[in-house]
Amino acid sequence: MAQLSDDCFAFGGPMMSVDGAVGLITTRVNAITDLETVALVDADGRVLARDIAAPLPLPPFSNSAVDGYAVRNADLPQSAEQAMPLDGRIQAGGAAHAPIKPGHTARIFTGAPMPPGAETVFMQEDVRIDASGKIVLPAGLKPGANVRPAGEDIPQGQIALRAGQRLRPQHVALAAAFGLVRLDVIRRIRVAVFSTGDELASPGEPRAASQLFDSNRFMLMAMLRRLGCEVSDLGILRDERTSLANGLKQVAGSHDLILTTGGVSTGEEDHVKAAVESIGSLVLWRMAIKPGRPVAMGIIEGTPLIGLPGNPVASFVTFVHVVRPTVLALAGSLPEPLLPIPVRAAFTYKKKIGRREYVRATLRCGEDGALEAVKFPREGAGLLSSLVDTDGLIELGEDVIRVEPGQSVGFLSYADLL
Numbered sequence: 060m061a062q063l064s065d066d067c068f069a070f071g072g073p074m075m076s077v078d079g080a081v082g083l084i085t086t087r088v089n090a091i092t093d094l095e096t097v098a099l100v101d102a103d104g105r106v107l108a109r110d111i112a113a114p115l116p117l118p119p120f121s122n123s124a125v126d127g128y129a130v131r132n133a134d135l136p137q138s139a140e141q142a143m144p145l146d147g148r149i150q151a152g153g154a155a156h157a158p159i160k161p162g163h164t165a166r167i168f169t170g171a172p173m174p175p176g177a178e179t180v181f182m183q184e185d186v187r188i189d190a191s192g193k194i195v196l197p198a199g200l201k202p203g204a205n206v207r208p209a210g211e212d213i214p215q216g217q218i219a220l221r222a223g224q225r226l227r228p229q230h231v232a233l234a235a236a237f238g239l240v241r242l243d244v245i246r247r248i249r250v251a252v253f254s255t256g257d258e259l260a261s262p263g264e265p266r267a268a269s270q271l272f273d274s275n276r277f278m279l280m281a282m283l284r285r286l287g288c289e290v291s292d293l294g295i296l297r298d299e300r301t302s303l304a305n306g307l308k309q310v311a312g313s314h315d316l317i318l319t320t321g322g323v324s325t326g327e328e329d330h331v332k333a334a335v336e337s338i339g340s341l342v343l344w345r346m347a348i349k350p351g352r353p354v355a356m357g358i359i360e361g362t363p364l365i366g367l368p369g370n371p372v373a374s375f376v377t378f379v380h381v382v383r384p385t386v387l388a389l390a391g392s393l394p395e396p397l398l399p400i401p402v403r404a405a406f407t408y409k410k411k412i413g414r415r416e417y418v419r420a421t422l423r424c425g426e427d428g429a430l431e432a433v434k435f436p437r438e439g440a441g442l443l444s445s446l447v448d449t450d451g452l453i454e455l456g457e458d459v460i461r462v463e464p465g466q467s468v469g470f471l472s473y474a475d476l477l
């Protein structure tokens with residue numbers, strides 16, 4: 060497990076900026092280095108453990124990019140079209156057994172290896188066949204046209220995939236193109252997830268009139284799984300210091316990260332801070348982010364703990380900015396900064412200077428075809444419908460105090476967060 064010192068999340072300032080939080084997490088968290096080997100079909104979403112140098116060039120041999128006719132560069136018609144006799148026919152998967160004869164052209168198909176000596180291919184649409192069966196090639200084609208030289212995509216020996224890359228389908232495709240069957244990846248990080256709160260009942264259990272069903276735990280577990288974590292569902296802890304402390308202590312040694320939701324404000328019934336302090340160390344980060352509230356960062360027996368706020372939207376947004384970078388850092392992944400895409404605001408908004416705000420928004424296509432963001436009409440941090448009925452978050456930087464319709468704002472799609 061990742062062992063961290065008790066004071067690694069200590070922070071001197073009154074307010075933690077979002078960038079400050081990400082910076083502090085990525086420098087303090089130790090990446091896991093345990094490896095495992097997975098079959099290519101299971102590699103999507105895993106973090107690559109070692110650099111991969113191309114074991115062969117891509118493409119592995121020079122081949123035709125089109126269906127057409129191959130010629131030597133020395134035979135390319137210069138000023139007038141020229142009729143050439145055929146010498147050979149090479150299809151994909153086939154091979155030319157002899158070099159192309161001077162003054163001849165070879166019938167060739169997309170993906171077929173170039174016959175020795177041939178360097179340029181005429182597209183079949185650009186030639187005609189004369190009465191004698193010769194191929195009439197037009198003048199002026201650039202030498203090397205319509206050929207994919209060996210190694211033009213990736214030369215042999217080049218580092219093609221980097222250690223720390225979170226593998227996506229295109230990375231898996233590249234490994235397959237190299238003929239690799241198995242990949243060394245970092246083992247999945249193990250995350251223990253608890254909800255806290257006497258007002259919570261688990262779906263499937265009886266719910267008292269004053270209770271609501273626990274939704275955050277299922278949201279957070281789903282988000283963690285999308286980040287490639289192995290998740291332990293540890294249910295709901297009651298708002299009571301000793302049972303909280305016992306529950307958390309039990310999982311510390313066997314997990315890489317403990318994640319809780321609820322109970323981290325400073326009210327009398329918020330017991331996470333005291334519970335963690337009785338068995339480890341904890342700091343409350345007052346984050347300059349809305350929605351959000353204090354986020355708890357702690358260490359129990361060397362295992363990091365993050366305590367997210369209970370309000371579902373605050374929990375979601377702080378997950379994105381605190382848990383996501385922590386998980387990526389623990390998992391040995393290269394940082395994946397979130398890059399908002401500029402869209403046009405279709406709303407008015409006022410905000411306080413000095414804090415980052417995230418506005419839930421839906422995208423639509425404006426009359427001129429440009430993308431516009433429409434703000435969700437209500438703002439409560441408890442409104443799950445606001446996350447369900449929108450497409451993503453508008454990021455308003457610390458310096459922004461007002462948004463007017465027509466202004467350019469940065470949009471983070473939910474699809475890009477995980």
Ligand code: AMP
Nearest residue numbers: 254273274275276321322323368369370
């Ligand atoms: P807390 O952060 O514990 O003060 O909770 C803030 C608000 O979020 C309260 O209204 C809680 O009922 C609600 N809440 C806390 N935990 C959850 C949860 N796991 N699922 C849904 N709502 C929650």
Ligand code: MG
Nearest residue numbers: 256321322369
């Ligand atoms: Mg609570």
